[in-house]
Amino acid sequence: MAIPAGPVIVSLGVLFFLSGLVVNLVQAICFVLVRPLSKNTYRKINRVVAELLWLELVWLVDWWAGVQIKLFTDSETFRLMGKEHALVVSNHKSDIDWLVGWLLAQRSGCLGSALAVMKKSSKFLPVIGWSMWFSEYLFLERSWAKDERTLKSGLQQLQDFPRPFWLALFVEGTRFTQAKLKAAQEYAASAGLPVPRNVLIPRTKGFVSAVSEMRSFVPAIYEVTVAIPKSSPPPTMLRLFKGKSSVMHVHLKRHSMKDLPETDDAVAQWCRDMFVAKDKLLDKHIADGIFSEQEQDMGRPIKSLVVVISWGCLLIFGALKFFQWTSLLSTWKGITFSAIGLAIVTVLMQILIQFSQSERSTPAKVTPVKPNNGGEPSRTGQDKHK
DSSP, rough: OOOOHHHHHHHHHHHHHHHHHHHHHHHEEEEETTTTOOOOHHHHHHHHHHHHHHHHHHIIIIIIIIOEEEEEEHHHHHTTTTTEEEEEEEESSSTTHHHHHHHHHTTOOOOOOOEEEEEEGGGSSTTTHHHHHHHEEEEEEEEEHHHHHHHHHHHHGGOOSSSSSSEETTOOOOOOOOOHHHHHHOOOOHHHHOOSSOOOOHHHHHHHHHHHHHHHOEEEEEEEEOOOTTTOOOOOHHHTTTOOOOEEEEEEEEGGGGGSSSHHHHHHHHHHHHHHHHHHHHHHHHHHOOOOSEEEOOOSHHHHHHHHHHHHHHHHHHHHHHHHHHOOSSSSHHHHHHHHHHHHHHHHHHHHHHOGGGGOOOOOOOOOOOOTTTTTOOOOSSSSSS
């Protein structure tokens, strides 16, 4: 269904931000009162509370826009999803790749313990960024000199995580666009690297650090490849709010952490080789229109629908009582106050939409120079961040 975006954005924005502020308040109270006494108890509570917010966005994908996300993987990997810690490494194909990850995590029963490495500015996003901060997402400044300690410290904190978690790492460092692909191709050609056609060149420092710190307690790497069929328009946040569907194909391959090389240089090369193989896999997908692995039936759980309906009923009831008690809409002052509130919600929703747009993400600037002593070509702005 296609619906005018304006009224939908305002209506869903009011629902999302009001419910989100409730969630943030509960998270803040638990962070102050529960976490100092028991970090694991806090994590268990936060897992449930955060889901009450994040399921609203899962509902947006699943029930409002009806985006079809088809998962292709082997049956053993499908069985293990959600039952083990995993480092999730994906290409960054669309504006809603993070939402695709949430949907897969929700299907696997670990949405509340889905984590990601994200740019620092993300944590300042009202409601959603705050909820991620309380949920122990890792926020980096895109300067390795500053981020190395932050990343290693954050990863070490996950050793005693009480439930299976997924940590998503987008090693390309930025969302895919044709302009960024062209820059990556020019760099690869000048540096003597395989020239990509469907992916960007991975930044390996963050991946190497993650493997080094997590090798002892994370058994698997989930290599995720996201593709959009030619017949489907690319999904965006704005399309979701308009109720417009898209189709996304997700290929998932499990790598055992114990099978990775031991040295940092070899791990970095393993990551680069993985993206060369991923590029070829996407070539094949373009030719065939589908991945060759078995498609797994993920269903469409009703939980997100129930959560949104419950939040809607609760907030409508609360709003009616509030307006009845305050007579807010009976005076011009109250009407003006309400209009300002709606305007603020509209602006915040526009910020969220624009923040997700790939054209606005920071491009990967690469300047080829001579290979360093370790045999890996050095990059300016490419590998210094993650």
